[in-house]
Amino acid sequence: MNLRAxxxxxxxxxxxxxxxxxxxxxxxDQPSFTIRMxxxxxxxxxxxxxxxxxxxRLNYRGLIAHARHRSAVWAGSVLSVILVLVYAVAILNxxxxxxxxxxDQAAQQLEQSSAPAKx
Numbered sequence: 001m002n003l004r005a006x007x008x009x010x011x012x013x014x015x016x017x018x019x020x021x022x023x024x025x026x027x028x029d030q031p032s033f034t035i036r037m038x039x040x041x042x043x044x045x046x047x048x049x050x051x052x053x054x055x056x057r058l059n060y061r062g063l064i065a066h067a068r069h070r071s072a073v074w075a076g077s078v079l080s081v082i083l084v085l086v087y088a089v090a091i092l093n094x095x096x097x098x099x100x101x102x103x104d105q106a107a108q109q110l111e112q113s114s115a116p117a118k119x
Contacts, residue, residue, distance in 0.1 A: 003054065003058065004058055006054075007051050007054040007055050007058060010047060010048075010050070010051040010054075011048065011051045011052070011055060013044075013047075014044045014045075014047045014048035014051055015048065017040060017041075017043075017044035018041065018044050018045060018048055021037045021040045021041045021044070022041065024037060025037050025041070031103075031107065032110060035107055035110050035111055038111075
């Protein structure tokens with residue numbers, strides 16, 4: 001299997017894993033379910049990053065050609081601004097430190113209690 005085929009398959013499977021786990025976490029809005037899905041989402045998120053970097057490397061010239069179109073630059077700019085704004089809202093949304101620490105500790109205990117036993 002060549003690198004292009006491996007990259008394409010990895011992107012496809014990672015996209016399916018990330019999108020389905022993300023949508024499930026939105027639909028089943030319970031912290032205990034999110035904690036169960038977290039390993040899937042994290043693992044395939046990292047895998048997707050690696051595949052995207054490979055895709056960018058393999059398709060650099062084509063992506064640059066797309067960037068020459070005014071509409072692509074405009075869409076990319078708007079999406080980038082939206083991304084920065086959403087990150088800013090999330091980062092500036094402060095939580096009570098004591099409550100956040102309690103939630104983090106409870107989540108850690110839940111993850112540890114549901115982890116498979118080591119042989």
